[in-house]
Amino acid sequence: MSNKQTKFIWVPAILVVILLGMIFYSAWQRQETKVSTSKNKITVVASLDSYGEMAEAVLGKQGTVTSIINKQNMDPHEYEPTANVAKQYQKADVIVSNGGGFDNWSLNFAKQNKAAKTINLAHLYNYKDGTSGGNEHFWYKTDLTTRLTNQLAVKYSQLMPAKKTYFEKNAKNYQKKAEKLVDLQNQVKTRLDGKKLLATEPVFDNTLLALGADMQDQQFARAVEEGDDPTPSDVREWQELIKQGQIAAVIDNPQATGKLAKQGVDYAKAHDVPIVQARETKPAQTSYIAWQLKQLNALNEALQE
Template identity: 80%
Template sequence: MRNKKLRFIWLPIILVFVLIGIIFYHTWQNQETNVNTNKDKITVVTSLDSYGEMAKAVLGNQGSVTSIINKPNMDPHEYEPTTSVAKQYQKADVIISNGGGFDNWSVNFAKQNKDAKTINIANLYHYKDGESGGNEHFWYKTDITTRLTNQLVKQYSQLLPKKASYFKKNAQAYQDKAKKLVDLQNQVKVQLAGKKLLATEPVFDNTLLALGANMQDQKFARAIEEGDDPTPSDVREWQDLINQGKIAVVIDNPQASGKLAKQGVDYAKAHHVPVVKARETKPANTTYIEWQMQQLNALNEALQK
């Protein structure tokens, strides 16, 4: 009888503990659901606004994109990130860096965020830092609009699998917009056939070389890019090529501040050689596609003179 009485006493107590456990379990489940709901948006950070435009085009309404270098007067080579920028990278779900030695600060921040999906554009092109004749201005690659958006679809879809078709549709829409840029590239390619060009910096070279341009006196351009003065022999070669009438167009980076670069441009103008400007950073209030088309249209027009 005593055992039966004990069982009757403990039974309600056990039931109370079971009920408390059920309540705690459901509460925990609700909290987990809320957390997951709050994370159903993707946070993207990218070093350059050209990549940021593509990232936002594919992401659509499924998150936010922050571009660190987002003003035309910001010098990417001299940029020094702040503590707030470091925090933005730490909170990011997806990080896009140019790589190739161009934005080492971005690449390093990406390495510190072990949970983020990272895209290093240099790796997309199998580029190795410091390789001979390399050019890290990957936003001037003629297929960047396709290569990067396709990669973004893969990364976003891993984070939000249910939105994979949405991301793919957005990427295709952006690539469709870029078709007019591709068409213009093909037109310029025809005009560039057999033409020799000079450049104050190799900023635009990834586009020009892909379209068949024959770039001359590249030692001059690389010296300017590295912040050095071209040698006297480089300057003489520049002038001799112009004097001989071998140069169809000179490409000038208006953001280059070197005295010899300016003198080279002035020499070309004095000898009636067309000069086309190609910037390193995207102009304000201009989309990436518009920017590239403006420069290519200017080059196309100059080649027909």
């Protein structure tokens, strides 16, 4: 057989191979499109509803968000997850945990889901568990709305690169909504200058200390947070500071149940010291920004009395 004849035989064969390749590639593309379309939604689980709100704002219409601690009367310290919660974490594409010893159950579930993108607020704030004077209430960090929404945009974009601009825009929109909160923080910072405060628990301290508050008798607050009774010395210091007129306001966590904490608040009221409430969990039917604004406005007004 001549070389010319061989070429004529191979040409149709090559064309057939190319044609089949094109057919298979087209079918593969259709299948990939089908798969990506069916999976083109991001599933997010957040341990706290404050974080869940931000996760939803950045995610927009590109998926769903489930918040585990989502009722104002749920005690995060006493919470025990159910089997259904474990399943939700296993199916999640993105997991947001507080960390810092606050929600170890969330961190443990996140570790079991190797495929999920995770955000640990303790890591974002370089917090070390057990640090002396550390405070794991990261939802009270004054830059949370910026730091967390930017990180969410990064994680979502890793899963949906084509939507990166969309996620970044959503993050900026939420940050814009939070500008009024930043403005109020600056007002309170000015009023806090030279003022001393007491707190029944250090729940609000991440905000207060960032704004320059001079927190007194912190051993009292830490004891209440740990479920212990403040020492007689701490109680005396609390009362003496109030009696001498040195305290501008008392920050009270209404979810605290300690007897001595209640007595401390009553003592402050009896001496006409303003009481400002700062909760550990977000109130029902209230956005995170509205919640923070309400508490800061209450403090702002108290500092003017």
